[in-house]
Amino acid sequence: MGQTRLHVTASKAEADRIFAALEAAFEDDALPLAVQEIDEDRDLHEVSVYVDGDAASAEARMRAVLAGLGLPGEIGTEVLPDIDWVAKSLEGLKPVRAGRFFVHGAHDRDRRQDGDIAIEIEAGLAFGTGHHGTTAGCLEMLEEVVAAERPRNALDLGTGSAVLAIALAKLAQIPVLATDIDPVATDVAAANARLNGAAALVECITATGFDHPAFAARGPFGLVVANILAGPLIELAPDMARHLKPDGSLVLSGILDRQEEAVLAAYAAAGFRHRRTLHREGWVAIHLKR
Template identity: 75%
Template sequence: MGQTRLHLTASKIEADRIFAALDAAFEDDGLPIAVLELDEEKDIHEVSLYADGDIDPVEARVRDILAGLGLPKPVECETLPDIDWVSRSLEGLKPVRAGRFIVHGSHDRAKRHAGDLAIEIEAGLAFGTGHHGTTAGCLEMLEQVVLRERPRNALDLGTGSAVLAIALAKLAHIPVLATDIDPVAVRVAAANARLNQVKALVETVTAPGFHNPIFARRAPFDLIVANILA
């Protein structure tokens, strides 16, 4: 059985609550969940969850979660064709602004302004497009921390797509060690560092634990960012 998309519409406030609840409930299952703005003026947002195989138990859990939130909204199911939905969904994302930073895809280069610290991230298999609240929040906090602390050597632990490492390199012009336990993410991170012309400052390494000698070689770190699960 192929992949199925469960989706429903809600207001922005409702969609955020639903996303948070689904994200927590299906965290261990690794099911992709997304929120898309359909109509800004009418405040219509779509929450989608993607699952493979038998969709019935997943749908039942989603309906239970909605009931628990007091939002018993109709849930629709759609069988998806064999398309790279990661790339397709990211292509439709709007640029994200967080302080001086703008995170965008190649299709939105024209939306950069003078003075922006632009970070271009293409559709890929690693976490980090700037659209997740924790990523955007980290970007905003980085500006304050760098201005106050003036770090000279930084670590981005669990770098994903390297958004934060690239941001640090562009903002502070300092060396950044970007590590991740996932070799696919590290390859994506390296490619993004090259794309954003900070490869000379950002070193990407697959490191499943602090026993990796790279940490001792590059320490001490003035600043560590870790936008990861506990």
């Protein structure tokens, strides 16, 4: 059964009283409430309660609340369509081309072309559909690094949707360890790897920092990519050096243009040399060598 919106119209002052009373009445149920202006000239505001499933009990309690405030119990009811809003929003995303990579949703499968390294991502709760400048920049840089260096294993630290891990697996046909601190992201990443036929090469684990035994078991790595944030990347510089093979490559992103110098300084101190920076939409992807 879908969701029902119960709503009542009142003046601004009355709407505020109603909202406060309903918030207290439905506190234990954790039902979403909202108040919005619908007619400024007439001072009309609408207070809504959103109910999953059978709304009869909630409507009765709402009437009791209104009666307790001395207000008429004229409650409107609207049955909302049962829509997967995550899927709906992804339908509006256009596919992304970055080098040979073509990142798309299920609705754009027919737009794949010969020669594309197609990656289908329905990201859901995890970051990384390929549309953000950080992800697109990483994809372009990874293609260049893999072509030049032919790494034999890789790490995607902070994998999110696993778009970068899948890209590496499909491009280089090498094992990739994909880690994230968020178990929801890890589940999404594993599902995306299966969807793209990369599950045999991409191992998704939930891990904080480099303490998980999988890092020692699978490393050191010929290539590490980390599309997270500048602050954590700076803190992780010494650990990155310990888990990268001699002369291995590191691709970092999630870094604003103005944060580049601070990141480069931290990695220079950890023994890395800067090879190249790619700028995209105010963000940078940085290639470093150990």
